[in-house]
Amino acid sequence: MxxxxxxxxxxxxxxxxxxxxxxxxxxxxxxxxxxxxxxxxxxxxxxxxxxxxxxxxTTLRRVEIVTASKAPDGTTKYLLKLADGETIESVLLPYADRVSVCVSTQVGCPAGCLFCATARCGFVRNLTAGEIVDQVLTLNAELGPDATSGSHSVGQRVTHVVFMGMGEPLMNFDNVAKAVHLLNNEVGIGMRRITVSTVGIPAAIRRLAELDLQLTLAVSLHAPDDALRRRLIPIS
Missing domain, CATH: 1.10.150.530 (DNA polymerase; domain 1)
Structure with missing residues (x-):
């Protein structure tokens, strides 16, 4: 366990x-x-x-930072290794008034969007709720004195989480819902500071609405009309 x-x-x-x-x-x-x-x-x-x-x-297996690539504005992309050797990406986004983390929800992605680099990797597996939350915990530690990438402001804390990394969150619904619960109730991230982004899975959106959470839902359009959108996003 x-x-x-x-x-x-x-x-x-x-x-x-x-x-x-x-x-x-x-x-x-x-x-x-x-x-x-x-x-x-x-x-x-x-x-x-x-x-x-x-x-x-029980076991306690945490993700490991493989590389950290930092932009001049402080945005830092991390390659993280999971316990089974698979890798995912997470991004730390520091702003003047908040610190956001962009988390992945799957290794690869089954959605197959034509414009997305992750789609070319294919789909490997879903992340567990623990692996999703661990991205926030690990990048939050990067705001401390022992940060791998250096020069982030010590004393800052992650305040916002966006589910917008590798994978389609609503195609890993149960683990994403559990991760949201943990981030809110255990880590202490306010529900209104959590955003779930999706290419648009109607049945899953309805299911998410039934949970009556006060999070933000972001729907990626990527096209001005349905015909082009269906070509770019095959599952739409």
């Missing part, structure tokens, strides 16, 4: 299975989503025996 991607209630349930009180689950949630722990060993307010048992029944 992968720890990153479980919410507070699920972590409390794991602790109960281990015979531990509920507050241990809340401690683990804080280590994962507030302190961005990279290993169970870092969770030093848990008893050593519990950390050992937790390590036997």
């Amino acid at each position: 992968e720890l990153l991607g479980l919410d507070r209630a699920e972590l409390i349930a794991v602790c109960k299975q281990l015979g531990q009180p509920a507050f241990r689950g809340r401690q683990i949630a804080d280590w994962l989503y507030k302190k961005a722990a990279r290993s169970i060993a870092e969770m030093t307010n848990l008893p050593a025996a519990m950390r050992e048992e937790l390590g036997r029944v």
Whole structure:
């Protein structure tokens, strides 16, 4: 079982299975989503025996930064390696009044849009909710003193998240919905500061509306008329 991607209630349930009180689950949630722990060993307010048992029944695998390419305006594109060796891209976008992270939701993309470089990679797999959230946690750490790319303002924090990287978010609906939940409830990103971008999947848009979330939905048009749009975006 992968720890990153479980919410507070699920972590409390794991602790109960281990015979531990509920507050241990809340401690683990804080280590994962507030302190961005990279290993169970870092969770030093848990008893050593519990950390050992937790390590036997769960895993904590974080993404790794492969490269960081920084533009003069501070925008930085990261190539991140997942636990299975696949790679994705995430982008850190610092502004005067906010810091946004653009996250990927899939390795490759099944949408097949003619103008998109990711489409030429084909579709490999969906990202888990934990892998999506981990992009925010990892790039948030890049705003600290140990940043790989350097010269970001220390003390800044990620304030906004846009689902606009590799992949079509609404074709990975369940994991994206869980990631939004985690970002809002565990990481502390306001729902109105989360944007989900889509090429337009009507059934999934309706399903998203039924969740009654206060996030922003962005629909990519890419053409002035439907005929051209259907050629550019085959699934539209």
